[in-house]
Amino acid sequence: MVREKRREDLCVTVPTLFRCPISMDVMKSPVSLCTGVTYDRSSIEKWLSLGHNTCPATMQTLLSTHTTPNLTLRRLIHLWLSHPDATPSPSSFPLISKHRVTEVLNGPVNYDSLAKIVDFMKVSDENLKFIANSNDAVARFVDFFGNCSEIKVCESIVEILDLILSENGAREKLNSLLLKSDKDCLSSFILVLRNGSMKSKIKSARILESIAVNSESQRKIAEKEGILYELYSLINVENDRLAIQAGLSALLAISTSRLVRKELIRFGIIKTVGEILSSFDFTSTVRAVIEKALGILEMVATCTEGREAISEDKNCVVEIVKRLMKCSNVATEHGITVIWSVSCLARDHTAQEKVMKVNGLTKVLLVMQSDCSVSTRQMCRELVKVLRVKNSKSCLASYETRTTHITPC
Structure with missing residues (x-):
């Protein structure tokens, strides 16, 4: 009882500066955000992993999620822990x-x-x-x-x-x-x-x-x-x-290698990446996730099995079109390459229809007018040709006539 009471008394003496603003425990690995606030590494990494893009203490939007070790504070905590009256054992921070x-x-x-x-x-x-x-x-x-x-x-x-x-x-x-x-x-x-x-x-x-x-x-x-x-x-x-x-x-x-890509397709990576794209709202903290998710799709779209799986998935093509021009140039170019692979290279009509249903033609035209690479602009041109044909067929689908059209000599 005496020992427990002493622990309680000592806990009150912990300097506020040494406590993590999230866990309120003594920081083991203090790191600072761009806002200048310091947290325990484990606590802030968990906060960021949940998709937050703000500083928990100030609620400021983070321009960067990069953390910097606060070595000065770490040394102060170590010195404080080495005091014989401190509750935590010095051996935990040797x-x-x-x-x-x-x-x-x-x-x-x-x-x-x-x-x-x-x-x-x-x-x-x-x-x-x-x-x-x-x-x-x-x-x-x-x-x-x-x-x-x-x-x-x-x-x-x-x-x-x-x-x-x-x-x-x-x-x-x-x-x-x-x-x-x-x-x-x-x-x-x-x-x-x-x-x-x-x-x-x-x-x-x-x-x-x-x-x-x-x-x-x-x-x-x-x-x-x-x-x-x-x-x-x-x-x-x-x-x-x-x-x-x-x-x-x-x-x-x-x-x-193609064998590795086929194995990933067998695991179900197309569906998984489609779900990742649909579940993450765009923020600066998830930009890298979206870029890499679209990079994976571009990679598997280089093989026939990958293009077929992308076209057949109910979310994938739709989510790619939604992400165009909303994340980064890298993400946009990955997305255009995937759409071009299934719509132009594979000539998959199901994929073309999915692109059209979410206003894909307009998105592609906007990308073509943006500051994109030469290869991306060329893919956009080919996509516009294919999608315009698809669009004209859709508009005329219900129009029937027996009129014979004669081309003049």
């Missing part, structure tokens, strides 16, 4: 030196040692570079990752690798280490994608996207049994913008 990190790296790799490394890396850019530039340390993490079956340990290594990605040359280094033939790191990624936390799944997808630097690495990742399906499953997470964006980005990076 302040260790580079010498101690070296000792940890040379010792047994386990969850506790990895947690210390993660905290050390998050304190400052200097600490992050210290780990990232140590080839022996990174190689050791990868070696252990390739032989690990404990989910918490795998998630810790994924967090370390994700932090390293921000450093110059990290993509190439991790590509070389993670995809070596004598390691089975891809199985560990599948384990995290299947059983890990949503944060770890997102980071795994981000790493896989980053190491798909060439055709060989793209093939290795895509051909690993189970990995395509787990990434596809990630884009089925309802209303989690960050998960959907990470999954779409990874799939775009590795889906370079």
Whole structure:
């Protein structure tokens, strides 16, 4: 009872500055938005993943959802937590030196040692570079990752690798280490994608996207049994913008062969992407999601099976037309390419009718007059020809006559 009472008394003494405005808990990883307000990383990422584009404290519209680590506040919190009278345990935020990190790296790799490394890396850019530039340390993490079956340990290594990605040359280094033939790191990624936390799944997808630097690495990742399906499953997470964006980005990076695209079509990616397009109202925070969703459709539209599936889906073509000129130039050009593929290349009458029903001809004419690429403008011209013919046939469908029209000589 005495201990509980003391905890309650101490909780009152927590400086307001150290509390996250969302969770009201002491911040573990303080990050600042463009509005200048600082939140705990986990809390603000959850807020943004729900599709919000405002600062929770000020309700200002965010010009950018990029977060910046508040290192000064992090150090202050660490110092406050290291006080012996503080309620939280100092071990939860270990302040260790580079010498101690070296000792940890040379010792047994386990969850506790990895947690210390993660905290050390998050304190400052200097600490992050210290780990990232140590080839022996990174190689050791990868070696252990390739032989690990404990989910918490795998998630810790994924967090370390994700932090390293921000450093110059990290993509190439991790590509070389993670995809070596004598390691089975891809199985560990599948384990995290299947059983890990949503944060770890997102980071795994981000790493896989980053190491798909060439055709060989793209093939290795895509051909690993189970990995395509787990990434596809990630884009089925309802209303989690960050998960959907990470999954779409990874799939775009590795889906370079027709076999991979056909497999995605078999999973039902056309229907899923159509639902993504229809469920997200346009805001600056979902622009990347819409661009990548349309990019996926453009990719699968390069094969016959993809064009057929897009035409047959009840939402897909309609949602693409609705998004034209409403998101970004990138999204518009992806959308025009998909519509052209099904309407002009495949000459699918069902797709043409769907485009016409949602005023597609007018939208295409507007795109053609906008600041689009030469290839997009050419596709628009071809679409206008096809849709005008479709429109004239529709207008004359109920008109019947037996009059013989004679063309003068």
